[in-house]
Amino acid sequence: MESSASINQRIARISAHLNPPTNSQMEGNCVLRRGNCRAKGGSPGFKVAILGAAGGIGQPLVMLMKMNPLVSVLHLYDVVNTPGVTSDISHMDTGAVVRGFLGKEQLEDALTGMDLVIIPAGVPRKPGMTRDDLFNINAGIVKTLCEGISKCCPKAIVNLISNPVNSTVPIAAEVFKKAGIYDPRRLLGVTMLDVVRANTFVAEVLGLDPREVDVPVVGGHAGVTILPLLSQVKPPCSFTTKETEYLTSRIQNGGTEVVEAKAGAGSATLSMAYAAVKFADACLRGLRGDAGVVECAFVSSQVTELPFFATRVRLGRSGVEEIYPLGPLNEYERAGLEKAKKELAESIEKGISFARK
Numbered sequence: 001m002e003s004s005a006s007i008n009q010r011i012a013r014i015s016a017h018l019n020p021p022t023n024s025q026m027e028g029n030c031v032l033r034r035g036n037c038r039a040k041g042g043s044p045g046f047k048v049a050i051l052g053a054a055g056g057i058g059q060p061l062v063m064l065m066k067m068n069p070l071v072s073v074l075h076l077y078d079v080v081n082t083p084g085v086t087s088d089i090s091h092m093d094t095g096a097v098v099r100g101f102l103g104k105e106q107l108e109d110a111l112t113g114m115d116l117v118i119i120p121a122g123v124p125r126k127p128g129m130t131r132d133d134l135f136n137i138n139a140g141i142v143k144t145l146c147e148g149i150s151k152c153c154p155k156a157i158v159n160l161i162s163n164p165v166n167s168t169v170p171i172a173a174e175v176f177k178k179a180g181i182y183d184p185r186r187l188l189g190v191t192m193l194d195v196v197r198a199n200t201f202v203a204e205v206l207g208l209d210p211r212e213v214d215v216p217v218v219g220g221h222a223g224v225t226i227l228p229l230l231s232q233v234k235p236p237c238s239f240t241t242k243e244t245e246y247l248t249s250r251i252q253n254g255g256t257e258v259v260e261a262k263a264g265a266g267s268a269t270l271s272m273a274y275a276a277v278k279f280a281d282a283c284l285r286g287l288r289g290d291a292g293v294v295e296c297a298f299v300s301s302q303v304t305e306l307p308f309f310a311t312r313v314r315l316g317r318s319g320v321e322e323i324y325p326l327g328p329l330n331e332y333e334r335a336g337l338e339k340a341k342k343e344l345a346e347s348i349e350k351g352i353s354f355a356r357k
């Protein structure tokens with residue numbers, strides 16, 4: 001009678017013959033092809049693409065989105081290193097199915113059918129640079145990626161992280177207009193990190209848990225355009241003039257604080273990935289139809305005379321469903337608003353004229 005060891009060997013030989021391992025993903029003694037695995041599909045949730053997925057923000061962002069139960073499919077796109085990041089992330093035992101896409105020729109496949117596209121693609125700052133110094137490189141990157149979105153997922157919600165946000169959002173809007181698919185409710189510049197920082201720094205001053213603090217931050221996402229409304233902090237509180245000046249300056253310069261600490265190795269990535277996921281999760285809850293989802297974002301707006309402005313917005317099934325007014329500002333904030341608007345107007349115009357060239 002044949003021993004069980006030899007039966008097993010025979011089964012392995014037959015199986016190897018029927019299903020020879022054909023690619024580098026099939027390692028060791030594994031002889032089951034991925035195509036033969038029982039299909040995952042069908043799990044409810046949203047399809048999300050991350051463009052710039054292999055970068056400093058991209059990698060932790062991808063990891064956190066893979067942990068988000070609202071995500072069923074996660075597409076990772078970059079011009080470098082997506083196979084490695086995709087392989088790594090795909091081993092996490094969470095629900096989302098992960099697929100990687102490398103290089104321009106795979107951009108369309110990465111985008112087709114997506115509900116939400118998050119864009120952290122582009123170069124980060126080094127010490128001594130402003131966000132606007134990134135314009136020359138990042139403007140072109142954002143333009144190309146948005147042309148892909150226009151073609152392959154024109155109804156997707158877009159979360160734009162690439163700097164300078166004050167200019168890249170207007171660029172995206174122009175690209176979408178040119179393609180005839182622009183829906184201002186679906187294009188959101190991500191300013192969540194300013195809120196995350198403001199909550200943290202204000203909580204430190206007040207001696208509170210940051211999770212209990214909510215600071216609206218309006219305007220834009222660069223220097224003086226970042227305008228924390230400390231008079232509207234929840235829970236209600238008051239600050240001395242010294243505290244107001246310290247907090248406003250620290251929140252406005254939070255990005256530079258990290259750029260200098262990293263000393264040439266880039267800008268905020270981990271806190272940004274956290275903020276991006278907090279914001280993306282809010283967008284997905286809105287898409288699902290949850291009530292009362294409100295966050296700050298840089299959007300097409302009539303709150304001021306500028307065509308784009310960051311304020312609190314309510315997120316729903318169509319993206320931005322309501323834009324809240326600024327509310328009562330104190331004198332310090334009114335002066336800050338004037339400075340913010342002046343710089344914002346120039347950055348917005350720069351983006352629009354680049355895209356219209």
Ligand SMILES: NC(=O)C1=CN([C@@H]2O[C@H](COP(=O)(O)OP(=O)(O)OC[C@H]3O[C@@H](n4cnc5c(N)ncnc54)[C@H](O)[C@@H]3O)[C@@H](O)[C@H]2O)C=CC1
Nearest residue numbers: 052054055056057078079121122123124161162163193272
């Ligand atoms: N909105 C915000 O609050 C924040 C924005 N940022 C901005 O996010 C951007 C990314 O920052 P990091 O991840 O630190 O930079 P990084 O250099 O580490 O990663 C950027 C990634 O983009 C990829 N990339 C470049 N060109 C691309 C293209 N055409 N298509 C797809 N991917 C492309 C690169 O290969 C790289 O993997 C920067 O512009 C930075 O200033 C950073 C922090 C906060």
Ligand SMILES: O=C([O-])CC(=O)C(=O)O
Nearest residue numbers: 125193254255256267268
């Ligand atoms: O400061 C930078 O260049 C990156 C950024 O936008 C931020 O950290 O807020």
